[in-house]
Amino acid sequence: MHTARLLKMMAVGGAAALVLAACGGGSDSGSGDSGGVPDVPTYQGPVGDGEGALNILAWPGYAENGSTDPSANWVGPFEEATGCKVNVKTFGTSDEAVKLMQGGGWDVVSASGDASLRLIYGGNVQPINMDLVPNYADIFPDLKMKSHNSVNGVAYGVPHGRGANLLVWNKEKVGETVDSWSVMFEPDSPAAGGVGPYDSPIYIADAAVYLMATQPELGIKDPYAIDQTQFDAAINLLKQQEPLVSEYWSDYLKQIDAVNAGTMTAATSWQVIVNGFDPATVGSVKAKEGATGWSDTWMIAKDTPNLNCAYKWLDWIASPEVNQQATAWFGEAPSNVKACDIDPEQCATYHANEPAYWENVYYWNTPTEVCLDGRTDVKCVPYSEWSKAWSELRS
Amino acid sequence: MATTTASPPKGGFGYRHPRARLAALLAAPMAWLVVVYLGSLAALFLTAFWTVDGFTGALVRTFTLENFVDVFTTPAYLQTMLRTLGIAISVTLLCLLIGVPVAFFMARVARPRWQPLLVALILTPLWASYLVKVYAWRAMLSPEQGVLAWFLAPLGLDSPGFGELSIIVTLTYLWLPYMILPVYAGFTRVPNSMLDASADLGAKGWRTFRSVIVPIIFPTMVAGSIFTFSLSLGDYITAQIVGGKVIMLGNVVQQNYVTNLPFAAAFATIPVIIVLLYLAAVRRTGALDNL
Structure with a gap:
């Protein structure tokens, strides 16, 4: 009966880890303080022979x-x-x-x-x-x-x-022409039950882009520089979206499969994926509210x-x-x-x-505590919080 | 070898030094167990008490319990834990429900010469890629166009779609051989003399099954359940492919391990704890002693 001994060994290992953790406290509090850029020298040249x-x-x-x-x-x-x-x-x-x-x-x-x-x-x-x-x-x-x-x-x-994240939709189920992200966010959407958002914390910015157009009073200027109030509004929008969702996708093969099978009827997508769809059945557009992109x-x-x-x-x-x-x-x-x-x-x-096409395309950016849009009177929500909020939303 | 000339006629160095022989035998497996297995577990626990720089995501080595507080106080995470536990238990029960009769048939009903073939058939799915099997189930379960939907359409029903149910079905399919094989081995070990004795004492089939066979194969059912339970508890790819928007414990870990490794580590200790509790419970039943 060696299980007991194994358990004991594991307990000892865990205790050792605790001690190590306690001892490790206080060292190296991280290099990337959001305040300043580390001083890294620029190479002055010239570019010589390769190192191989x-x-x-x-x-x-x-x-x-x-x-x-x-x-x-x-x-x-x-x-x-x-x-x-x-x-x-x-x-x-x-x-x-x-x-x-x-x-x-x-x-x-x-x-x-x-x-x-x-x-x-x-x-x-x-x-x-x-x-x-x-x-x-x-x-x-x-x-x-x-x-x-x-x-x-x-x-x-x-x-x-560079590319923009596009809106794709199933023409038969959602309609011949669609030009707004509203089909992915509003409860009365004809695509309810077939919505396919991108499965990454950065998708919160897509909600922020939609809010820029639909709730101007929030004052969002840059979807990657949002303060707590704006962030909460975006999260609420995503919670409102959740019941409409069929699948969140990050594997683009999964999206192709779901769109072609007709189970995903309105989704974010990339140009390279769209090129593979049949334009007769699947529409694609950069929505009028603008879009995120890379x-x-x-x-x-x-x-x-x-x-x-x-x-x-x-x-x-x-x-x-x-x-x-x-x-x-x-x-x-x-x-x-x-x-x-x-x-x-x-x-x-x-x-x-x-x-002109790129004017309302907001390239993926890293949200930081210091607002990227230049505001100094508020703190913006940093990426680590985005990541946490997304993980909670998906749980 | 130089030593052999000076040694007694029987046996060499190892024969005269049983401890050295044991050490030589166990050095490699022990190094593996301690360094790789316990070492990685220790690293996991250690990391769970650190935190990350909010911006760059770099590790910050300061002691904090915040990760564990987050894990256990966030309703969404607790819900995911319970859901995962529910899925793992359902998969295990389904595997028992399907696996035990199949194993019984293989061991006691089928002709002996068919047995190796049946075992091979049960093993065959294990040779196929895990991903291929899960994607196959995606095609099976797909609403409207899936194979299941096609079969159910005449009855006016549709496929259950992607969600908890499809995860349970897929995981049951994946882990079923791990249940069938140990239980099958258990059935083959039941001595015929005991069955004869039971019959002589007037017990009918069902009574014999309940009072003689089940106690004998119980440890093997437990062994199978350890496989199906812990494999289900840790799985995250199945949920990704056929889970729709439903996620499991492993998905939370996967979502966080690049951006917030300490939180992911804290979360990853939960399945370890659950499995340890499960093993402890199993041990109390005494099933492990008979393995």
């Missing part, structure tokens, strides 16, 4: 070497041109990317707006000297120096691609031993040809103006050239 290796952390589809599809290969030519042997790891969520960068060992990362600020304030990435990235000159001006890729006028990365940024780790290779990669991925190839493969708008000369059709599909 580069470790890339990327969204799936952002750094392809031909192993997924032989036609999608812009890592191989990079290795040939620079001699930097590339090692790619992909991640599934922004949170995962942040965790991996904090662990170290990666030279560059493609960070979405909801990860980039955390990396900057956490001292995990370094400012970029744009003189060393010639192709930066051709990046769309409305993507440069945004609140998610720069701090105090200092750029921390090169924009990669704009990704290539950043360089603070202590990278492969700085030359990292700069070479940033310039490589921002070049018109590679930027076009990579964003087309993923299904989003390219960030390089000249990419549109190569494939005008892609730029039309993803609205790359239409500044």
